[in-house]
Amino acid sequence: MSSKKYFVEVDSLAKRYPSKEGELTVFENANFGIEKGEFVCIIGHSGCGKSTILNVLAGLDSATDGGVIMNGKEVSGPSLERGVIFQNYSLLPWRSALKNITFGVQARFPQWSKDKVIEHSLKFLELVGLQGVEHRKPSQLSGGMRQRVSIARAFATQPQLLLMDEPFGALDALTRGVIQEELLKIWNETHQTVFMITHDVDEAILLADRILLMTNGPYARIAESVKVSIPRPRERNTIIHHPAYYKIRNHLVDFLVSRSKELSGNNTDNEGMQSSEFKPVEVDPAEGIAAEPVQINSEGVAVPA
Numbered sequence: 001m002s003s004k005k006y007f008v009e010v011d012s013l014a015k016r017y018p019s020k021e022g023e024l025t026v027f028e029n030a031n032f033g034i035e036k037g038e039f040v041c042i043i044g045h046s047g048c049g050k051s052t053i054l055n056v057l058a059g060l061d062s063a064t065d066g067g068v069i070m071n072g073k074e075v076s077g078p079s080l081e082r083g084v085i086f087q088n089y090s091l092l093p094w095r096s097a098l099k100n101i102t103f104g105v106q107a108r109f110p111q112w113s114k115d116k117v118i119e120h121s122l123k124f125l126e127l128v129g130l131q132g133v134e135h136r137k138p139s140q141l142s143g144g145m146r147q148r149v150s151i152a153r154a155f156a157t158q159p160q161l162l163l164m165d166e167p168f169g170a171l172d173a174l175t176r177g178v179i180q181e182e183l184l185k186i187w188n189e190t191h192q193t194v195f196m197i198t199h200d201v202d203e204a205i206l207l208a209d210r211i212l213l214m215t216n217g218p219y220a221r222i223a224e225s226v227k228v229s230i231p232r233p234r235e236r237n238t239i240i241h242h243p244a245y246y247k248i249r250n251h252l253v254d255f256l257v258s259r260s261k262e263l264s265g266n267n268t269d270n271e272g273m274q275s276s277e278f279k280p281v282e283v284d285p286a287e288g289i290a291a292e293p294v295q296i297n298s299e300g301v302a303v304p305a
């Protein structure tokens with residue numbers, strides 16, 4: 001790692017499993033940092049080890065080599081300082097939407113009065129558009145609504161690090177779009193530090209400050225750290241007109257289609273990837289473009305400011 005101190009520091013992380021042929025290395029030499037308040041997405045093909053990395057960050061799984069330091073302390077188990085949103089919502093089925101949130105908030109802030117806990121929880125339910133259904137149980141909510149409750153719960157408990165494993169994976173495209181905007185809204189209010197897995201490049205560009213790209217496994221690596229230099233606030237309908245958008249998008253798609261395989265750790269042509277000091281290459285696909293300040297005009301097109 002560089003000498004710069006990050007809020008979260010992931011150092012030489014590797015995961016290996018015993019197998020009949022000896023040892024299976026899923027990924028190795030994962031080195032990256034996350035700054036306080038930064039929104040980082042990670043993209044890579046299925047099986048490269050994204051969920052494993054997220055679970056190690058959460059303290060729910062352990063790495064074979066390397067470690068994670070958050071705020072100067074080694075991560076060695078789960079903590080209320082780290083909130084996790086899984087793909088399958090994981091709400092408590094016997095509690096109402098509101099009580100699913102107050103439960104987490106009360107645990108996180110035991111000194112708060114009951115009224116304060118409820119008021120705070122309702123505010124976050126409102127941010128995801130669920131005012132009016134707060135007394136329904138999860139079984140009385142749609143999949144999209146349940147996912148909104150889990151997002152509201154995670155943000156309401158204000159963990160120092162929020163970890164999301166494909167939080168919108170099970171949703172249809174329309175609901176997904178709406179909830180992405182709600183997530184942006186809630187993030188704009190709180191500026192949480194977020195680490196999120198997604199398979200959707202457009203979602204990553206909309207949400208992230210930086211996108212980590214993982215090569216295919218086995219011996220997967222985090223090969224690139226791609227900067228999303230598109231100003232905030234961002235909106236789904238207008239961001240596609242920003243001159244940097246397709247530069248970034250094409251870079252990501254090209255990685256997933258070709259470089260993720262070419263750069264994979266078990267490709268013997270890749271001398272540079274074999275080093276134990278391996279660090280992701282920092283890329284700004286839109287360098288120069290975003291230097292010119294732009295504004296979005298009434299037709300949703302980016303024009304010089």
Ligand SMILES: Nc1ncnc2c1ncn2[C@@H]1O[C@H](COP(=O)(O)OP(=O)(O)OP(=O)(O)O)[C@@H](O)[C@H]1O
Nearest residue numbers: 017024026044045046047048049050051052053217
């Ligand atoms: N107990 C185990 N023994 C051997 N291999 C395992 C074991 N558990 C997980 N793996 C392997 O670890 C790899 C990484 O799994 P992980 O769930 O982190 O991938 P992922 O990148 O999140 O994939 P997806 O995008 O499909 O969710 C997979 O290839 C999986 O086969």
Ligand SMILES: [Mg+2]
Nearest residue numbers: 050051052165
């Ligand atoms: Mg996964």
